[in-house]
Amino acid sequence: MRKRVAVMDLGTNTFHLLIVEGLANDLKELRHDHVAVKLGEGGINKGLIQPAAFERGLNTMKSFQQYIEYYGVKEVKAIATSAMRSAANGKDFMDQVKAETGIQIETINGDSEASYIFYGVKASDILGDATSLILDIGGGSIEFIIANHTKIFWKQSFEIGAARLMDKFHQIDPIPVDCIKELHQYIDTILLDFYAAAQRFKIENLIGSSGAFETFAEIAERTKGNDFDLKKLKSYQFDSEDLISLTDSLIRSSHEQRLNNPCIIPVRIDMIVVASIVTRYLMQKLNINKICMSAYSLKEGVLAEMLG
Structure with a gap:
């Protein structure tokens, strides 16, 4: 019915x-x-x-x-x-x-949030046999889920979302190099459990769950002169060099430059900087070059549960 x-x-x-x-x-x-x-x-x-x-x-x-x-x-x-x-x-x-x-x-607690995100991402048909890191960068927390299409191997939510990191480290624009180093050191102290899990399970690719990754995808496509309609996408595959180049550019940008970029929705104009720093840092730290975006996230996971 x-x-x-x-x-x-x-x-x-x-x-x-x-x-x-x-x-x-x-x-x-x-x-x-x-x-x-x-x-x-x-x-x-x-x-x-x-x-x-x-x-x-x-x-x-x-x-x-x-x-x-x-x-x-x-x-x-x-x-x-x-x-x-x-x-x-x-x-x-x-x-x-x-x-x-x-x-x-x-x-809901962070554990339930991570579960819903997994089921949302799974509904986008992006997960396969490979072990993936699903990364959901929210404003208040970031969820880390290590999984494939059949099961979750490990998951945890950390209260280091983009709004919290911005409040702590991004007071000057463009963000100074010292603040970027401090942010790296800070998340290293918080993510010890995740780093231990990442060593146990061989992560082959990173899947960014909606949010900032939608902005990255739109910038990547529009930079190439292509049309981009998120409503028509369930997922998107990045060229890792493109992603490194565009996150570099966002990290170096001024508030004014981001404000004038039509690809960045107003709520992300400043938070996209710390989201870029976290994404770049994890790619380097875990040596991951396969990156994609799932347009589905928590709400689609809740929907999957409601509709059985």
Whole structure:
């Protein structure tokens, strides 16, 4: 039986609404909204949702509820991740959303977040027999999942998302070389468990899950003069030299240059720098040259579960 469902992925930077109808293997997208709520702005490392961000989030949830009613959706799932689960007033936000919209937000831990991301990426048909590192660079956390198409070998979520790293290391623009070195050293101290897992399982390729990797893919294609429509893609294969060149260029760029780049959506204009640094560093550290992007992520993983 065909179902109509709505999934909300309420991230640190962006709130997504996806309304679909159909079966797990035959979906029709009715609506897909993403709103740059910037829930972590001004408070991500203080563990507090600031008043302006709180208001933006609440208004976005009210508009999402109107679409849910318009499409007559009965089955709704709203998932909140890093910023909301770590904010002292995260529960206040969820309570107010419930009171004003009827939407019950569910916070999930990093482990569940990584699982949903795996099932989302798996649905894009990008995973094969090879052992892959799935990397999801969010605003509040980064998920590391070592897997192939049949199973997860290892997964962990680290609270080192792009908004947190930007707040700590990217105060001057363009980002100084010293700050890049400090960022490398910082993530090395955090990622010890991941490095140990990477030695146990021979990682053959890296799959970037949506987010910054969508921007990398668009820049790569438009630089070659090609059209790029993310809606028509489930996945994208990078030329590793192109990716190194474009991440280099983003790391060296000024805020003004990024602002004037039509490939970079507003919410990523500054966070794309630390996302580029993390991606480049992991490619070098793990000696990985095969890189791709999955356009599917957490919300598609939640959908897969809802639609069986």
